Amino acid sequence: MNKEIKYCDILLTNGSVVTVDDERRVLEPGAVAVSGNRIAAVGAPEDLDHYRAARVVDCTGKAVIPGFVDAHTHMFQSLGRGLGEGMSLYPWLSEFMWPYAQAISTREAWAGVRLTALEAARAGTTAVLDDHYAPVDLETTVGVARTIEEVGLRGVTARGIYGRPAEVTRHYDIPDYLFALTPEEELEITRAAVEATAGRRVSVWPSPDGNFIERELICDSVALAHELDVGWHIHCSAPQTDPAAYVSCYGERPVEWMHRAGLLDERAALAHGVWLDDNEVAYIGEAGAGVAHCPTSNCYLADGAIRLRDLRAAGAVVSLGTDGSACDHRQDMFEQMKQSVFVQRLTTLDPTASHAEEALCLATREGAKYLGIDAGVIAPGKLADLAVIDLNRVHLQPLNRLVSTLVYAARGSDVTMTIVGGEVIYENGASTKVDEGEVIAEARARSAELIERAGLHGLLSPWRERPDSGAGGADGSSSR
Ligand SMILES: [Zn+2]
DSSP: OOOOOEEEEEEEOOOOOOOOTTOEEEEEEEEEEETTTTEEEEEGGGGGGGGEEEEEOOOOEEEEOOOEEEEEHHHHHHGGTOSTOOOOOOHIIIIIIIIHHOOOOOOOOHHHHHHHHHEEEETTTTEEEEEEEEOSSHHHHHHHHHHHHTTTTTTEEEEEOSBBOOOGGTTOOGGGGGGGOOOOHHHHHHHHHHHTTSSEEEEEEEOOOOOTTHHHHHHHEEEHHHTTTOOOEEEESSSTHHHHHHHHSSSOOOOHHHHTOOOOOTEEEEOOOOOOOOHHHHHHHHTOOOOEEEEHHHHHOOOOOOOOOHHHTTTTEEEOOOTTTTTSSOOOOHHHHHHHHHHHHHHHTTTTTTOOOHHHHHHIIIIIHHHHOSOOOOOOOSSEEEEEEEETTTGSOOHHHHHHHIIIIIOOOGGEEETTTTTTEEEETTTTOOOOOHHHHHHHHHHHHHHHHOOOOGGOOOOSSSSTGGGGGGGGGGOO
16 A cells, blocks of 8 residues: 655664653664654654655664753853762862852853853753752853753753741852852842743753752742743752651751642652652652652762662652763763662662663653653654764674663763754754864863953863872861
8 A cells, every 4th residue: 555655854774773652662674764853753764664754764783762861960060070079079169160150251151151052962861950059140041051952952950049047048159259149139130041942942940959958949040940830950968868857957858848838749750759758758749749760970979879769669760860070070971871770779688679671761762751741762753852872882792682781881972963852953063053173162161261350270180189198088187
């Protein structure tokens, strides 16, 4: 029977298509037709031979997967890549990240964001939640969202909200300058930023930035998210000390309070959620709230291991995030997938605690749910957010089992094409959207200026430990 001729914009054909759809189909070979910003059809190449495409991409020897969702990153931090080695979270914040955040200018933040977005696009990431907390004026915040768009990604700029120090703040060595705006100013700027980006590829959400700010401001931020019909974001219990400080101050744990205050629902996008008790896991699960798991960051800062199986069994939407280049060092979701499995296996001593298929789901379809975007799977009608991976690389041979190879052996630099909403934003070694040489040159120059101005040059020491300090320099004799 002759099929009716159909037209599409891009036809990716003869690749191995890992759909991550409801049936978890892997088509070897498969084809994907893209029409406008959506996927028009998926199937075996012969099933789609009636499509006439403006552009046919032969994907022989390549994998086609849903684009990755980086559910928690801090793009402005990339100018500090490599600094702050060997610290736990709060020294890392007070000696490195907070001075960095205090000193960074609008232009520097945009340069860092542009670099990070470019790195992500090159590694097959199509959507991000960028937790942006410095500087947080309206112009910078909206400019951050626009910069991510310029590079071609979609997603959210979550505007960090601090307001006034809270009772719990004194448990931390948090500098006053983070609390520069009144709660009213915070909410006003956030509202304006959300409205200025409504309906765009990258929109702004409120991000009351952790459980160390005033509870009332967290509640008001969540109310604003509801009013403006967007999600909201918060750092939640990454280090063990966070719930401990909360209990000593308020007599209850952070997620217990958020549950009791009625804040948890599907709009809630929590970052980390490492230290949760059974009740907190149940509350997050019942609410269908999101948790961005950042395994590499949790290892780097020695925070701990998330209760992945418990959270997912309870109903939480668990996604994966890099947590930014300052504590992850790479915007590479392949690394997150691998680490998410390894962290579970190592801490449970159970090799069945997680697996490659689960990691790929977290990085794609669960990430899309977390961000509330109609993507994350390769299925007709979904947004055409896709990554194409070269399977002919030496480190991927012999290719016996595709999903395991993608999760454990592949890396961001194996991506040859990234497509967002039907638009090719990266192809064969170059961004189609920005001049990579200019992005890199600007980031280098602005990084040097920023490190100097922030007084962080002490962190540049080429070798951190003294040769006589023993294994790993664990005597605290760092040169910082
Ligand atoms: Zn973070």
